[in-house]
Amino acid sequence: MTEEPKNNETQNKPKLSIYWIYGIIALIFIALQFYSSGSNPEEISINDFKVNMLQKGHVQKIVVVNKETVEVFIKPSELGKGRYPNPPTGWGMANKPQYYFRIGSIENFEKQLSETQQDIPLEQQIQVYYETRENYFGTIISYLLPIILIVGLYLFLLRKMAGGNGGGQIFNFGKARVKLFDKENNTKIDFSNVAGLDEAKVEIKEIVDFLKNPQKYTELGGKIPKGVLLVGPPGTGKTLLAKAVAGEAHVPFFSLSGSDFVEMFVGVGASRVRDLFRTAKEKAPCIIFIDEIDAIGRARGRNPNFNTNDERENTLNQLLTEMDGFESNSGVIILAATNRADILDKALLRAGRFDRQIQVELPDLNGRIEIFKVHLRPLKQLAEDVDVEFLAKQTPGFSGADIANVCNEAALIAARKNKKNVSKQDFLDAIDRIVGGLEKRTKVISPKEKKIIAYHEAGHATVSWMLEHANPLIKVTIIPRGQALGAAWYLPEERQLSTTDQIFHEMCATMGGRAAEQVVFGEISTGALNDLERVTKQAYAMVGYFGMSEEIGPISFFDSTGQSEYMFTKPYSEKTAEKIDQEVKRLVKLAFDTACEVLTKNREGLDKLAQKLLEKEVIYTEDLEQIFGKRKSSQTEENSQSETTEEQQNQAHE
Numbered sequence: 001m002t003e004e005p006k007n008n009e010t011q012n013k014p015k016l017s018i019y020w021i022y023g024i025i026a027l028i029f030i031a032l033q034f035y036s037s038g039s040n041p042e043e044i045s046i047n048d049f050k051v052n053m054l055q056k057g058h059v060q061k062i063v064v065v066n067k068e069t070v071e072v073f074i075k076p077s078e079l080g081k082g083r084y085p086n087p088p089t090g091w092g093m094a095n096k097p098q099y100y101f102r103i104g105s106i107e108n109f110e111k112q113l114s115e116t117q118q119d120i121p122l123e124q125q126i127q128v129y130y131e132t133r134e135n136y137f138g139t140i141i142s143y144l145l146p147i148i149l150i151v152g153l154y155l156f157l158l159r160k161m162a163g164g165n166g167g168g169q170i171f172n173f174g175k176a177r178v179k180l181f182d183k184e185n186n187t188k189i190d191f192s193n194v195a196g197l198d199e200a201k202v203e204i205k206e207i208v209d210f211l212k213n214p215q216k217y218t219e220l221g222g223k224i225p226k227g228v229l230l231v232g233p234p235g236t237g238k239t240l241l242a243k244a245v246a247g248e249a250h251v252p253f254f255s256l257s258g259s260d261f262v263e264m265f266v267g268v269g270a271s272r273v274r275d276l277f278r279t280a281k282e283k284a285p286c287i288i289f290i291d292e293i294d295a296i297g298r299a300r301g302r303n304p305n306f307n308t309n310d311e312r313e314n315t316l317n318q319l320l321t322e323m324d325g326f327e328s329n330s331g332v333i334i335l336a337a338t339n340r341a342d343i344l345d346k347a348l349l350r351a352g353r354f355d356r357q358i359q360v361e362l363p364d365l366n367g368r369i370e371i372f373k374v375h376l377r378p379l380k381q382l383a384e385d386v387d388v389e390f391l392a393k394q395t396p397g398f399s400g401a402d403i404a405n406v407c408n409e410a411a412l413i414a415a416r417k418n419k420k421n422v423s424k425q426d427f428l429d430a431i432d433r434i435v436g437g438l439e440k441r442t443k444v445i446s447p448k449e450k451k452i453i454a455y456h457e458a459g460h461a462t463v464s465w466m467l468e469h470a471n472p473l474i475k476v477t478i479i480p481r482g483q484a485l486g487a488a489w490y491l492p493e494e495r496q497l498s499t500t501d502q503i504f505h506e507m508c509a510t511m512g513g514r515a516a517e518q519v520v521f522g523e524i525s526t527g528a529l530n531d532l533e534r535v536t537k538q539a540y541a542m543v544g545y546f547g548m549s550e551e552i553g554p555i556s557f558f559d560s561t562g563q564s565e566y567m568f569t570k571p572y573s574e575k576t577a578e579k580i581d582q583e584v585k586r587l588v589k590l591a592f593d594t595a596c597e598v599l600t601k602n603r604e605g606l607d608k609l610a611q612k613l614l615e616k617e618v619i620y621t622e623d624l625e626q627i628f629g630k631r632k633s634s635q636t637e638e639n640s641q642s643e644t645t646e647e648q649q650n651q652a653h654e
């Protein structure tokens, strides 16, 4: 995610060039049109010619042009009187015809002509000339037009691909599409704009120091790193960090995306890399930021079956060469961002290239508080009840970009309600909206459907409440939102490991919706699609990845290198495949049966819950406690023992 281009290197050249040429051509056309129409003869009918001109003896001569038109020359003595009082344009020129008409066929015309002149002696008959005229202009145009069109189209495409703004870019094709953020036109971003990310900031501050006082390090013989890789999920502030480095070090900042290098044409990517480094060296010390470097940096030669990646590999090779080529103390530091460092080519990560990696993680509770503080700054009118800590607790799993989005959305929601300030409720609405899409209270749902939905969601709630390892529920709603007809929010434990029991109980809770339909109505609906998909995937992961099935044993078919992405063959035999499928089926069935069992046992509570949901549409933990009593769970004890900050994680689902 990058911001609007503040400045484009090649933007402000005067745009003489092609538009002038277009203009001149158009002018020529218009002029020609005028010139030739200036002395055009008047069209008449053949009868008019015969009766009024030929038989009266006014005609001096006629010229048959191309066997299709006949030009009529009137005797100069007749002009200006009688039938020809108002001479049309071009009258005065004796060598120009005054009239013309078209004929069907030349033979026919000649016959008519001689019939009309029957009585006239031969030597007094009018002279007939024949002429073949080439329309040179038309012929030339008909040859040239296709060529002009093709060339025009080609130029147009070139310009498009060169990222074109204006005609000046046609020949900058091989140049990199770089956005330059300079000292002058940098909307000042520094570390105060980057919240949280404390570890990352410590490391990246070192880079700033390298750029500011290189001697300090080089004097001792140290080498300044050439490349730093920022690794983390999207929206966590990698671009922001890179910009902050440039802003703090007061150096130019070149920003571009990995996909900018990859083009249809062979060699363009490589030439863009060359160009980028040349420009950067001129501006050193400076920072080059390559977003989404995986677009070019994926491991090479992964996919020998297809040769489609040649261009990308060339680009990558060029990048490697350039990085080796420049001195490590030349003052150019390359920052690159990616979501996945594991799929990058190992050559990129070698010493002397991107040898430093900085992890940029999703923010934790404290991080989110900090980020909220940053993004609440621009909101002018905050209501008293807005509590940053509360908001941060409501947004587990949100990235910095999501939080920025929440703040903006909250302001929009408040404005839509014509409110003077932005209140807590607006933020909650914004969060719900970002998690689940817009509420659709207008969606038409029949009472029967509503009952099914209520039981479905109550089923999730009941099962997750009753099974001790499942995540406890914090909120259930049957207000349709986005694609979903209802949703349940859970509060997952902060844990790095999951045991078989934990995963299985979660699967049961996910199955709770379908199970409730089965238990209560004896018939099932399509509403469980999403649940089933999740459970199935989870079961495959348990069996195929985590080695959690006794039948298959502690074997994992997971491939962390991502190599198998392109493979058509599976790393196991048909027999094993069959076994895996059976195991998955067994697990899913077991989860469903367990859920059904739990619900049958707690049928009374389930009914009460569904009833309450139908009444209130939204219910919370307190309502569940009222019905089922306090939850006996492994988790609450653990949580009170270890004093980790309570971390909620919403899992909107369905």
Ligand code: ADP
Residues within 6 Å of the ligand: 001, 002, 193, 194, 195, 196, 197, 233, 234, 235, 236, 237, 238, 239, 240, 241, 337, 371, 374, 399, 400, 401, 402, 404
């Ligand atoms: P990416 O990691 O995908 O490059 P960006 O750096 O483009 O993410 O972040 C997008 C936006 O999210 C930023 O412009 C900023 O508004 C917000 N943001 C992300 N992380 C943070 C953070 N740690 N502090 C403040 N704002 C952040």
Ligand code: ZN
Residues within 6 Å of the ligand: 456, 460, 510, 513, 514, 527, 528, 531, 654
């Ligand atoms: Zn469900």
